[in-house]
Amino acid sequence: MTQDELKRAVAQAAISKVESAIADGEIIGIGTGSTANFFIDLLADYKNDIRGTVASSEASAERLKSHGIEVLELNNAGTLGVYVDGADESNHHLELIKGGGAALTREKIAAAASKEFICIADESKLVDRLGAFPLPIEVIPMARSLVGREVVKLGGNPVYREGVVTDNGNVIIDVYDFMIDVPRKTEETLNNIPGVVTNGLFALRPADVLLLGTPDGVKEMTR
Numbered sequence: 001m002t003q004d005e006l007k008r009a010v011a012q013a014a015i016s017k018v019e020s021a022i023a024d025g026e027i028i029g030i031g032t033g034s035t036a037n038f039f040i041d042l043l044a045d046y047k048n049d050i051r052g053t054v055a056s057s058e059a060s061a062e063r064l065k066s067h068g069i070e071v072l073e074l075n076n077a078g079t080l081g082v083y084v085d086g087a088d089e090s091n092h093h094l095e096l097i098k099g100g101g102a103a104l105t106r107e108k109i110a111a112a113a114s115k116e117f118i119c120i121a122d123e124s125k126l127v128d129r130l131g132a133f134p135l136p137i138e139v140i141p142m143a144r145s146l147v148g149r150e151v152v153k154l155g156g157n158p159v160y161r162e163g164v165v166t167d168n169g170n171v172i173i174d175v176y177d178f179m180i181d182v183p184r185k186t187e188e189t190l191n192n193i194p195g196v197v198t199n200g201l202f203a204l205r206p207a208d209v210l211l212l213g214t215p216d217g218v219k220e221m222t223r
């Protein structure tokens with residue numbers, strides 16, 4: 001199976017998981033990225049049944065609207081029934097690295113606003129230890145150099161993601177060669193640097209369910 005076929009399979013499995021939430025009139029949170037895009041496209045079949053969605057990026061909002069699916073502001077949506085999103089890495093505790101698509105802050109907000117976070121990924125994303133994927137940090141532009149120096153003090157190798165501006169008007173620093181032994185601690189430490197909006201570790205609010213696409217079918221992991 002190709003990677004896209006695995007992504008589509010997990011997106012289909014996630015659709016089955018959210019059917020009851022849709023029937024109950026819950027608002028569905030929608031992530032960002034190529035796996036989330038498969039989910040959005042499959043969700044189009046339910047556009048007449050969905051009360052509303054909240055998107056974690058402008059790109060996902062546009063894709064939802066192109067299918068005729070209602071998109072709400074989070075401030076008007078209350079608690080989300082379920083949030084479905086991809087990841088760049090997941091460990092076996094369902095702690096994640098996200099933000100490869102630069103949408104990490106809105107993704108973290110949507111996950112925090114949700115009763116249940118379902119992560120969808122192909123099997124290449126499951127790792128024993130987080131950190132082979134460079135850890136994204138969203139940074140207020142004037143703090144870029146300061147944050148970079150602080151990251152070096154913590155042992156990371158910060159690289160400015162040139163040409164990328166987030167939906168919130170900020171920049172992204174990707175941290176290479178980082179030892180992430182205790183993800184919750186690293187998440188807190190980085191978020192305490194002035195100028196950091198948030199970092200791409202989802203350990204304080206990990207996924208509740210991980211649907212993993214494998215050639216043998218979709219595997220489900222829970223915390």
Ligand SMILES: O=C(CO)[C@H](O)[C@H](O)COP(=O)(O)O
Binds near residue numbers: 086099100101
């Ligand atoms: O965090 C993200 C975007 O900010 C994505 O969920 C992550 O990059 C995975 O993307 P894909 O499904 O394309 O592999």
